[in-house]
Amino acid sequence: MAKPNKKGPTKTVDIFCAGCRTQLFKYRKGGKGALVKCFKERIVKDFTVEEGVCPQCGVHFARDTLIRGAPALKMVGGKVSMK
Template identity: 75%
Template sequence: MAKPNKKGPTKTVDIFCSQCKTQLFKYRKGGKGALVKCFIERISQDFTSTPCICPQCERLFARETIIRGAPAYKMIGGKVTFK
């Protein structure tokens, strides 16, 4: 399979914890669908201190994985929202 486009889309979305509403990432998302995964190379700003854990409520919101040969965070359903 092909790797994701490194430059990626120019539109950024803000990703928040669904429990405490703390901002987690600014992410360059493509398409209109749900947020299932975040490629690490597309994260423009990271507000977390430890990967995949909310800095405010310390809840696990994603798992680190490799998708199409690139490191990514696989989101756990219902743990994050985005605008």
């Protein structure tokens, strides 16, 4: 299978915890759809201490996985929001 484009999109979005509104990532997202996964190579700035866990409220918002051979975070539905 094809890997995601290394350079990726130029538009960045801010990803927040849905529960406590703490900023988790600044991410280069492509397309207009919902946030289902975050490729690790596209994360511009990471505000988390532990991967997939909100630093403020401790909620697990994502799990580590491989998607198309690239490391990614698979988001848990309803745990994150983006602007």
